[in-house]
Amino acid sequence: MPNTKAAVAKGGAAQTTVDAPTLTGAADNLFRSAAECCRQQARIGRVLDLKCGEDELEAVIEVSVLCVRILNESCERYWSLGSGSRDGLDEITWHAANTLWHASREYARRHLSCNVKSAKMSRHSAAQLGELAIEYELKASAVLALRYAVEQYQKVRPSAA
Numbered sequence: 711m712p713n714t715k716a717a718v719a720k721g722g723a724a725q726t727t728v729d730a731p732t733l734t735g736a737a738d739n740l741f742r743s744a745a746e747c748c749r750q751q752a753r754i755g756r757v758l759d760l761k762c763g764e765d766e767l768e769a770v771i772e773v774s775v776l777c778v779r780i781l782n783e784s785c786e787r788y789w790s791l792g793s794g795s796r797d798g799l800d801e802i803t804w805h806a807a808n809t810l811w812h813a814s815r816e817y818a819r820r821h822l823s824c825n826v827k828s829a830k831m832s833r834h835s836a837a838q839l840g841e842l843a844i845e846y847e848l849k850a851s852a853v854l855a856l857r858y859a860v861e862q863y864q865k866v867r868p869s870a871a
Contacts, residue, residue, distance in 0.1 A: 733797030736788040737807035738870040741863045743777070743784040744814050745871070748857050750774040778821045785814050806859075806866040813852070813859035820849040 750773055757770050788811050791797065796804050824845050864871060 731787070731791060733788070733791045733795065733799055733807075734803075736784070736791045737799070737803070737810070737863075738867065740781075740784040740788045740807070740810055740814060741860060741867070741870045743781045744810060744817075744856055745860050745864075747774070747777045747781050747814075747817065748853065748860055750777045751853050774821075775825070778818050781814055782818050785811060785818065803866050806863045810859040810863045813856045817849075817852040817856040820845070820852040824849050 750770070754767075754770050754774055757767050788807070792807075792811075799807065824842075828842065
């Protein structure tokens with residue numbers, strides 16, 4: 711979402727102006743969205759390790775799905791602002807942001823794929839379970855790549871957090 715600034719006009723009334731979105735702002739937003747997805751993924755792991763109830767697990771998964779939707783929106787915003795322009799980003803930041811964008815897209819794709827395949831399998835054969843296990847391994851790999859990209863972006867732009 712664009713930043714807003716309130717300015718006091720004559721007569722004391724507040725007037726709102728919206729800053730134009732920048733590639734840096736979109737990259738920082740992408741970073742924060744990706745970091746939250748990583749945090750929610752770790753939370754799911756903790757809930758599973760603690761063997762919490764089904765209701766809690768469903769709630770945590772619902773939050774995770776929402777975070778991925780926000781991540782997808784952040785990816786789209788970054789792509790729309792960054793396609794064809796670096797918009798003042800230096801070389802290192804631009805590469806870190808693009809790496810984060812690629813990792814975010816892959817994570818979101820794997821997350822969706824796992825959810826779709828899991829939902830389709832109420833009854834399953836051993837072969838189908840094997841396919842699902844592979845999907846979850848690929849998702850785990852995407853999570854690691856996303857965490858790495860988040861860490862690298864944070865090193866380059868510590869003020870983004």
